[in-house]
Amino acid sequence: MKLSVNLYANNAESVQSIAASADYQQQTDASLMQLYAAGDLRAFETLYNRHKGGLYRYFMRHIREPSAAEDLYQEIWNKVILQAKHYKPSAKFTTWLYTLAHNKLVDHVRHLSVVNKVVVRSHDEEVDESPQEFIQSQMDNEPESILTSIRAAESLKQCIGQLPHAQKDSFLLKEEAGLSVKEIATVLNTSFEASKSRLRYAYENLRQCLNLKTGRAI
């Protein structure tokens, strides 16, 4: 009898929690932030689960050292937690989050004094660079890895890693954060046209890189 009561209670709790989580899942990012600011930890948990993977990979793809990427990732979430009280849903949460992340990344790069080493080229330079030249340069650098790579996903990751910084940034904001070109332009503080151009070049470079890596045309 007791066992059945306990089971019933446990089931009720689990049902309630599922219903609650379903409710949270339906909430927008901005409302989740407001709920968290009001003292709801579950709202933050939902928000965190929603964006943790994308933001984590955004840093991991930019910074080769995983510990440094993890540090930056934690710093960003700490910032989100601290600023939740003052958060106003004037812009899309994702745009705000990735603006923080992008600025943090730029600060980090400057801090390490590797700005010159990291391929941060101006928009004009990137536009002028042809995909063929880029692939040729990659082949010269790592010919063996290109030939031996068989897995497309792994190849894609490698190709992303070889993209110029601005193109990589645009691509990751598009694919990981799911931002529109306009939002990418806002985050990167560039024009719409420049962001679109970067994206096109990024995809084109990746296509050629993958063609070379996998040996089949995409």
Next chain:
Amino acid sequence: MSIDNKDESFELLAHEKTISELYHNKECKAEVPSAQINAEIMAMAKQQLLDNSLLLIKEQSSTNKKPQNNTKKTWQWPFSLVASVGILGILFITQKDYFMNPSNVVAGDAGILNAPVMRTPDISHDRFTQELAVAKSFETKKTLAYAQKSEVLLDKRLIAVETKAMLVRQAAKVLEEQMLVKFMLKDIDAIESPMSLSDMSKIAAFLKQELSKQNKSELKVGTSSAKMQQNLFENMLQYQNNHPDFKITENYWGVLSEKQLQQLKLVATEAVSEN
């Protein structure tokens, strides 16, 4: 490359869609933050909520205290208003004359300036000149009042000084007389050396003064003055003997008795006959 350059739309091309699909494969999305990182971030979020709730409790406790401050604030204005009115009232009561009839107001405690406060006539339209004239008249009055005040003070001081000087003079005179009396009494007690003519005339003058004070023709027997008179007589006798050509002047007439004068005359005639 594409036709979407003119507007703000962005459509993925075929190969771009393939790459995007490839990127969203499980293998590419395999990288996720570790459970430790997740736990740390959730702990941070929880801690922040706790801090916020503590802050909220503090704020609430401070707001509970606020009503006292509010009552203080609400009564602050009326109190200050009443106090201001009270001060003005006291000022009006104490300075009633000035407010009611400023022409009757006398400047200064000593009443030096009896003239009423002048109002500068509206001679010119120039305000600066007007103000200058007012300032000048005020300055002049102030200087005049000060001068008059200082004059009065000076007079008072002079009177005080003169009174003091008179008192000193009187004291000196009394002291001199006392000294003279003492000196004479000393001489009376021990007549060893004869008196000079000046000393004798001084004693004669003193005795004359004493007689005039007492309004009497003769001095009382046994008093110090009588002793002095006797002493004077003896000295004059001695002086007459030594100086036969000496003649008794008017100074000594009233001072010595008739008997003494006759004796002196006798001595004088004897001296002349001897010569």
